Amino acid sequence: MATTAESKWKTILPPLLLLAGLIAAWELASLWFNIPEYLLPRPSRIVTVAILKRAILWRHMGITLEEVLLGFLVGFIVGFGLALVMFFSTTLRRALNPIIVISQTVPVVALGPILVIWLGYNIWPKIIVVALIVFFPLTVNTFDGLIACDPDLITLLRSMGASRWQIFRKVQLPNALPFITSASKVAVTFSVIGAVVAEWIGSDRGLGAYILQTNAQIRTPEMFAAIFVTSIMGIILFFIAQAIENLLIPWQKGGKVKRSIQSYLSRS
Amino acid sequence: MSVLNSDFSLAARRNAKIRLENLSISFKMDENKRVDVLEDISFDADEGSFTCILGPSGCGKSTLFNAIAGLLPPTAGNIYLGDRLINGKTGLVGYMFQKDLLLPWRSVLENILLGTEIQGRDRAKSEARARELMRRYGLEGFEAYYPKYLSGGMRQRAAFLRTMMLDNEVMLLDEPFGALDAQTRLSMQEWLHEVWRDSKKTIIFITHDVDESLFLAEKVLVLSHRPSRIIQTIQVPLPEKRSYEMMGNVEIIKLRTELFALLRRESDSGQTESPNGMGK
Ligand SMILES: Nc1ncnc2c1ncn2[C@@H]1O[C@H](COP(=O)(O)OP(=O)(O)OP(=O)(O)O)[C@@H](O)[C@H]1O
Ligand SMILES: [Mg+2]
Numbered sequence: 001m002a003t004t005a006e007s008k009w010k011t012i013l014p015p016l017l018l019l020a021g022l023i024a025a026w027e028l029a030s031l032w033f034n035i036p037e038y039l040l041p042r043p044s045r046i047v048t049v050a051i052l053k054r055a056i057l058w059r060h061m062g063i064t065l066e067e068v069l070l071g072f073l074v075g076f077i078v079g080f081g082l083a084l085v086m087f088f089s090t091t092l093r094r095a096l097n098p099i100i101v102i103s104q105t106v107p108v109v110a111l112g113p114i115l116v117i118w119l120g121y122n123i124w125p126k127i128i129v130v131a132l133i134v135f136f137p138l139t140v141n142t143f144d145g146l147i148a149c150d151p152d153l154i155t156l157l158r159s160m161g162a163s164r165w166q167i168f169r170k171v172q173l174p175n176a177l178p179f180i181t182s183a184s185k186v187a188v189t190f191s192v193i194g195a196v197v198a199e200w201i202g203s204d205r206g207l208g209a210y211i212l213q214t215n216a217q218i219r220t221p222e223m224f225a226a227i228f229v230t231s232i233m234g235i236i237l238f239f240i241a242q243a244i245e246n247l248l249i250p251w252q253k254g255g256k257v258k259r260s261i262q263s264y265l266s267r268s
Numbered sequence: 269m270s271v272l273n274s275d276f277s278l279a280a281r282r283n284a285k286i287r288l289e290n291l292s293i294s295f296k297m298d299e300n301k302r303v304d305v306l307e308d309i310s311f312d313a314d315e316g317s318f319t320c321i322l323g324p325s326g327c328g329k330s331t332l333f334n335a336i337a338g339l340l341p342p343t344a345g346n347i348y349l350g351d352r353l354i355n356g357k358t359g360l361v362g363y364m365f366q367k368d369l370l371l372p373w374r375s376v377l378e379n380i381l382l383g384t385e386i387q388g389r390d391r392a393k394s395e396a397r398a399r400e401l402m403r404r405y406g407l408e409g410f411e412a413y414y415p416k417y418l419s420g421g422m423r424q425r426a427a428f429l430r431t432m433m434l435d436n437e438v439m440l441l442d443e444p445f446g447a448l449d450a451q452t453r454l455s456m457q458e459w460l461h462e463v464w465r466d467s468k469k470t471i472i473f474i475t476h477d478v479d480e481s482l483f484l485a486e487k488v489l490v491l492s493h494r495p496s497r498i499i500q501t502i503q504v505p506l507p508e509k510r511s512y513e514m515m516g517n518v519e520i521i522k523l524r525t526e527l528f529a530l531l532r533r534e535s536d537s538g539q540t541e542s543p544n545g546m547g548k
Contacts, residue, residue, distance in 0.1 A: 156369045159337045160434065161359015162386045170382070174373045250414075251373045257412045258375035 071130020079138025112201030141183035145176025291345035320481035323491030370415035
C-alpha cells in the first residue's frame, strides 16, 4: 500500500512542480516587465476573473460539454460501426478505405460554414464536426485491434467448436479493447478542440463563441479565463477516459486480480 | 518381471476410441510445390489408454493433432472417434496446444471455463466443478488472478484443466511440458499420470523426450522424419501405477537406448535434406 502511494507521488510530483514553476514565472514576468493586461493577463488575474465570471463561464461550458459528449458519442458509434463493417466484409473494407482516408484530408473546420447552411444555426453542425474528428482514430484503431489478434487463440477456439460469433465475442473483441480505449482517450481530447472551433464558425453560445466575443472586445482576461476552463474540461475528460480504460483493461494496467465488477463486464 | 507384466494384456481388451486409417496430410505451397507432412498414418488409441507420439522436431506431430481435432481436413484417409467419422469436425476432442494460450483478459477461473461457455453449458455447475478441480490440482487461491501472474507450471495446469473441462473423452496434449524446467516437468508428469488414472480419459500425448514417453505411455508411436510415417510401435512394459524407480528397469533402459538411436537416426536424416525440407 505504502509503496504504491509513494510511487504515485513520484509520478505526479515532477509535472506538478514544473507546472507550478511555469505559472509562477509567468506571474513574476508579467509584474516585472509590466505587460499590459490586454496582451497577456497574469495567472492570478485569470483565476480571479474566472471566479468572478463563473456563472457565465459555467453556462458556456455546459453548452460546449454537451456538444463534445454528443459529438463523441456519434463519432464513437460511427467509428466503431465502420470498423466492424470493414472487419466482417472484405468488399466493404476495400470500398470504404479510401473514402475514410479522404475524409481526413478534408479540413473539417472548412466544412463548418456549409454545415451551418445545410443544418441551420443549431447544435448539429458542431456535433458533426466533433464526430468527424472522433470517428477516424476509432475506426482505424478498432480495426487494427480486431485483426491484431493472435491466430493461435482463434485456432484454440475453433478446436473447441466455437462459432464465428463466439470467436469474435470472446477473442477478437477483447483483444481490440485496449486499442479502442486508447483511441478514445485521443479522440475525447481532440473533440474539445473540435467543439470550440465549430463554435467559432457558427454559434453565439459555448466556450468557443465566448472566446471569440471577448477577443473581439479585447476583454483578454475573460478570454483567457475561457481558455483556462476549456483546457480544464479537456483534462477532466481525458482523466475520465483514463479511469474508464483502467476499469476495462486492468490486465494491461498491472492488475493482478480480476475483480467481480470486471468479470461481470466481460460476461457474454 | 512379473510385476511389469501384470497390466500388459489389459490394453488388448479395450475398444478403439480414436482410429486413424491411412491418414496423409500435404500442404500445397503453390502451383507446383507441395509439402508432404504425414504419410499413411494408421493407428488405434484404445478407450482409456495413454498413447505417446514421439518424433523429431518438425516432423508433423502438431499437424497430426490438428487433423484429429478437425482443424485440418485430411488430404487422404479417415479419422474415427469410436464408430463416427470425424474428418474436419471440430469440438469433439479436447486439444491442449503446445503453447498454453491462456487469454490475458480472463482470470484463471474464467480461462478454465472458456470451453464450457462455448459449449453453452450451465455456468454455475461448470464453475463449481472448475473450482473443485483447481482445488484438487493446486490452483486454489488463484481463481481471480490474471494468467501472467502464474508460474509456468501453473499456467500449464490451467491450460490442462481448461481442456479437461471440455469433458471430451479424448484429450490431445501437444508437448504440454516442453517449456518447463526439469524439476517442474517431473512433477507435472507425475501429476498428469495421476489425473489420467483418476479420469480414465483417452490421452494422446506428443513429446520428443524419450524418458517422458516411457514414463507416461502405455503405447509409444515413433514417427519418422518428414514425410512422416510410423516407424515403430512400442508397448511399454510397466504397470498402470508407476514410479520413477521403475525407469531403472533393465527392459526400460533397453527400450530407451533403442528409441534414442531411432530418433537420432531420424533427426540426422532430416538434416541432410534441403534447408527448409520442402518436397518437390
Ligand atoms: N499450415 C501449414 N502450411 C504449410 N506448411 C505447414 C503448415 N503447418 C505445418 N506445416 C509444415 O509441416 C511441418 C510439420 O509441422 P508441425 O508443426 O506439425 O511439426 P511438429 O512435429 O509439431 O514440430 P515441433 O516438434 O517443432 O513441434 C513443418 O515443416 C511445417 O512447416
Ligand atoms: Mg509441434
